[in-house]
Amino acid sequence: MTIEEIRAQLARPATVFQTGGVRPTHHLMESWIGYVGWSFPEEQQPSGYQPLATFFLQDLPYVPTALKSFQLLTIFVHDHVYDHLNEDDLRPYFDIRAYTTLEGLVKREWQHDQLRAFPLMPKLITNDYPLWDGGGMPAQLEEKILTLEQEGTLDYFDDIVEELYPLHKIGGYPTFCQSGIDFGEGSPFVLQIASDAKAQLNIVDNGNFYFFYHETTRSWHVYCDFY
Numbered sequence: 060m061t062i063e064e065i066r067a068q069l070a071r072p073a074t075v076f077q078t079g080g081v082r083p084t085h086h087l088m089e090s091w092i093g094y095v096g097w098s099f100p101e102e103q104q105p106s107g108y109q110p111l112a113t114f115f116l117q118d119l120p121y122v123p124t125a126l127k128s129f130q131l132l133t134i135f136v137h138d139h140v141y142d143h144l145n146e147d148d149l150r151p152y153f154d155i156r157a158y159t160t161l162e163g164l165v166k167r168e169w170q171h172d173q174l175r176a177f178p179l180m181p182k183l184i185t186n187d188y189p190l191w192d193g194g195g196m197p198a199q200l201e202e203k204i205l206t207l208e209q210e211g212t213l214d215y216f217d218d219i220v221e222e223l224y225p226l227h228k229i230g231g232y233p234t235f236c237q238s239g240i241d242f243g244e245g246s247p248f249v250l251q252i253a254s255d256a257k258a259q260l261n262i263v264d265n266g267n268f269y270f271f272y273h274e275t276t277r278s279w280h281v282y283c284d285f286y
Contacts, residue, residue, distance in 0.1 A: 073231025076179035093174035108131040108135035120183035131158040149281040187231030
């Protein structure tokens with residue numbers, strides 16, 4: 060198997076986001092970090108939670124299959140989430156609202172108390188690659204790569220991985236800081252919220268939140284790691 064064949068099998072598309080750099084509009088279809096600006100009239104900001112992010116999915120250049128039925132995700136994080144980082148699944152400390160329609164939404168002004176809120180600008184990438192240890196690499200390919208590395212004919216991070224994307228991201232692979240986690244075949248990774256200096260978001264020590272979604276059970280899992 061050649062390097063090009065390995066790349067072709069591993070590479071995944073994703074939408075990555077640039078923080079700020081544009082004048083905010085607060086219109087529909089504008090994604091945000093540190094801010095939630097839309098909800099249904101009967102919904103309120105959950106008590107004890109801070110608005111973390113807004114992702115409009117409809118016009119993004121790439122959305123994973125598991126999220127195709129949704130047009131909007133809004134994410135709130137519990138004030139005490141960092142007291143529970145010894146738990147593998149932080150789902151109880153996130154309020155994740157997934158909207159299948161934008162009809163009937165009303166404007167809100169919910170901003171995180173400690174973060175600087177910025178709109179997020181999407182960009183398509185097609186060359187996201189997995190890390191080792193729970194990064195989503197198929198076992199058969201992992202064995203092949205290890206064999207080639209032992210033979211001295213390939214170095215995974217020099218010859219395969221073109222770039223890593225520790226950014227706010229939808230799709231692709233989780234950019235784990237440590238060994239990572241896998242919630243099973245039915246719960247693929249779908250979304251990453253990363254530490255963001257511009258928004259003054261530091262997840263412990265330049266860490267990330269990773270979101271996994273099970274379509275059949277409509278259940279979420281959330282994981283966090285850091286350096």
